[in-house]
Every structure is written in structure tokens, then in C-alpha cells.
Amino acid sequence: xxxxxxxxxxxxxxxxxxxxxxxxxxxxxxxxxxxxxxxxxxxxxxxxxxxxxxxxxxxxxxxxxxxxxxxxxxxxxxxxxxxxxxxxxxxxxxxxxxxxxxxxxxxxxxxxxxxxxxxxx
Numbered sequence: 001x002x003x004x005x006x007x008x009x010x011x012x013x014x015x016x017x018x019x020x021x022x023x024x025x026x027x028x029x030x031x032x033x034x035x036x037x038x039x040x041x042x043x044x045x046x047x048x049x050x051x052x053x054x055x056x057x058x059x060x061x062x063x064x065x066x067x068x069x070x071x072x073x074x075x076x077x078x079x080x081x082x083x084x085x086x087x088x089x090x091x092x093x094x095x096x097x098x099x100x101x102x103x104x105x106x107x108x109x110x111x112x113x114x115x116x117x118x119x120x121x
Contacts, residue, residue: 013071014098017079020062025087027055029095075118082115 016094034046043049089108092098100108 013066013069014079016062016066017076017077018083019108020059020066021083022087023055023059023062025084025091027052027059028088029091030055032096071074078118079115082118085111 030048030052034043034048034052037043037046046093063076067073086108089100089104091102
């Protein structure tokens with residue numbers, strides 16, 4: 001029974017982490033849309049900027065919950081970086097038609113492997 005609860009807790013932690021990283025990655029995409037206006041004044045008055053700010057605050061709240069729950073900073077930081085890289089790479093390819101080289105694909109596979117190994121017990 002305890003093992004099942006640990007598995008559920010681990011899943012909930014990873015889900016919370018993923019939601020936080022999705023929030024910041026989507027916020028960054030919204031910032032790119034706001035910046036597409038070409039000047040700072042228009043970017044700062046863009047509705048995309050407001051969406052980005054809301055998502056950044058959501059991410060801060062989710063990570064605050066994680067640290068209140070006494071998560072390890074080293075694991076949170078590593079997972080955040082791995083998940084963020086994957087989400088932003090996907091957004092670049094899908095939304096902005098950016099290309100990935102073979103070495104970048106290898107990097108993605110290594111990132112996924114690293115995220116799995118960091119959480120391995």
C-alpha cells in the first residue's frame with residue numbers, strides 16, 4: 001500500500017512540475033508573439049504580454065508549492081530544464097517552422113534519458 005502511495009505522489013509531483021514548465025514555456029511563446037510587433041512600446045501593450053505574465057505567476061505559484069513540499073532543488077531544476085527544452089523545441093518546430101538538426105534530435109533523446117535517470121530510484 002505504501003509503495004502505491006509513493007507512486008501516486010511521484011506521479012503528482014511530475015505532473016505539477018510539467019504544468020509549471022508548460023506555463024513558463026507557453027509564456028515564452030506568448031512573449032515572442034508580443035515581440036513580433038517590432039518595438040518595445042507595442043510589445044508592452046500587447047495582450048500576449050498579459051497572458052505571459054499570468055502564466056509566469058502561475059509557474060511561480062506551482063514551484064512555490066513544490067518547494068513547500070520539500071522537493072530537492074537539484075531535481076526540480078534539472079527536470080525543469082529538461083521539460084522546458086522539450087516544450088520550447090516542439091513549439092519552435094510546430095509554431096514557427098524551425099528546423100532541428102540530427103545532433104539536436106540526439107540532444108532531445110539525451111534530455112529525455114536524463115530526466116528519466118534523475119528520477120530513477
